[in-house]
Amino acid sequence: EAGVAQSPRYKIIEKRQSVAFWCNPISGHATLYWYQQILGQGPKLLIQFQNNGVVDDSQLPKDRFSAERLKGVDSTLKIQPAKLEDSAVYLCASSLGAGPGVGTDTQYFGPGTRLTVL
Amino acid sequence: GNSVTQMEGPVTLSEEAFLTINCTYTATGYPSLFWYVQYPGEGLQLLLKATKADDKGSNKGFEATYRKETTSFHLEKGSVQVSDSAVYFCALSGSNDYKLSFGAGTTVTVRA
Numbered sequence: 001e002a003g004v005a006q007s008p009r010y011k012i013i014e015k016r017q018s019v020a021f022w023c024n025p026i027s028g029h030a031t032l033y034w035y036q037q038i039l040g041q042g043p044k045l046l047i048q049f050q051n052n053g054v055v056d057d058s059q060l061p062k063d064r065f066s067a068e069r070l071k072g073v074d075s076t077l078k079i080q081p082a083k084l085e086d087s088a089v090y091l092c093a094s095s096l097g098a099g100p101g102v103g104t105d106t107q108y109f110g111p112g113t114r115l116t117v118l
Numbered sequence: 119g120n121s122v123t124q125m126e127g128p129v130t131l132s133e134e135a136f137l138t139i140n141c142t143y144t145a146t147g148y149p150s151l152f153w154y155v156q157y158p159g160e161g162l163q164l165l166l167k168a169t170k171a172d173d174k175g176s177n178k179g180f181e182a183t184y185r186k187e188t189t190s191f192h193l194e195k196g197s198v199q200v201s202d203s204a205v206y207f208c209a210l211s212g213s214n215d216y217k218l219s220f221g222a223g224t225t226v227t228v229r230a
Contacts, residue, residue: 004161033218042122042207042220043162056217091162105211107218109154109162 002026004110006092012116018080021113025073025094031055032069033107034077035091043091049075050097079115087117120145124208124221131198131228139193139224141182141208149210151175151184151191152218156205165193165206198228 005024013019025032030051035043046065047057051072060067064083069075079086093107125140143149153165153175166175168184168191175182180195191208208221 040222042209042222043218044220045217048217093162106164106167108164111161 004092004094004108006090006110006113008113009111010114010116012118013082015084015117016081018078019082019115020076020078021090021092021115023075023077023092023110025075025092026108029094029096029108030072031095031097031105032075033093033095034067034075035093037089037091037112039088046077082115082117084117087115089114120149120210120212120217120219122208122210122219122221124206125224126222128225128227131226133199133228133230134197135228137193137195137198137202137226139206139208139226141191141193141221143189143191143208143210145189145210145212147212148186149212151182152209152211153180153182153191153193154207154209154220156207156223158204162207198226200228200230202226203228 007022032049034046037043046060047067048055049069052069067077089112091112092110095105095107121144123142150169152167154162155165156162166177168175171186173184182191182193205223205225207223209218211218
C-alpha cells in the first residue's frame with residue numbers, strides 16, 4: 001500500500017516570497033492533516049480536513065497560510081508571504097477518519113517538506 | 119487543553135542497554151496515547167499506542183503502559199540496538215478529537 005506522498009522534499013525561498021506544498025494521502029483516507037514541525041519541537045497541527053471540509057484550523061495563521069483539499073483527496077498548503085519564522089518541516093498525515101472513538105484513529109505521516117526561509 | 123511532557127534528550131546508550139523515556143500528559147476525559155518514532159531521514163511512524171487505562175502497547179521490543187493514576191505513558195525497551203537510534207515522540211488525542219498533541223521529542227543515540 002502506498003504511503004502519504006509529499007512534494008517537494010526541500011524548498012529554499014527568500015522572505016516575502018510565496019510557496020506551496022502538495023500532499024497525496026493514503027487511498028481511502030477521509031481525514032487529512034497538515035502539521036508544522038519547528039526544529040527541536042514536536043509537530044503542531046495547522047489544519048485538519050474531513051473529506052473536503054475543514055474540521056479544525058484554529059492554529060493556522062490565516063493572514064499568510066491557506067490550505068485546500070479539492071475533491072476530498074489531494075491537498076495543498078500555501079504560505080504567502082513567507083517569514084523567517086516559517087522555516088520548519090511541514091508534515092502531511094492522513095487517517096481513515098472513523099466515527100465515535102476517533103481518538104484511536106492512527107495517523108500516517110508523509111516524509112515532510114523542509115522549508116528554509118532566508 | 120491537552121498537553122504532553124516528555125523527557126528531554128539527548129540520550130546516549132550502549133547496545134543492549136535498557137532504555138526508558140518518560141512521558142506524562144494532561145488531558146480531560148480518556149485520551150488515547152501514542153509513541154511515534156522518526157528515524158534519520160524518514161517520516162514519523164507509529165511505534166505503539168494504547169487507547170484505555172492499563173492497556174499496554176508493544177512493538178519491536180518496545181512497551182508502554184497507559185497509567186491513568188499517574189497520567190503517564192513511559193516508553194521502555196530492555197535491550198536497545200544501534201538501529202533504534204531515532205527521535206521518539208509521545209502524543210495523545212482526545213476520545214472524540216482527531217487532533218494529536220505531541221511532546222517535544224527525545225533524541226536517542228545507541229552506540230555499538
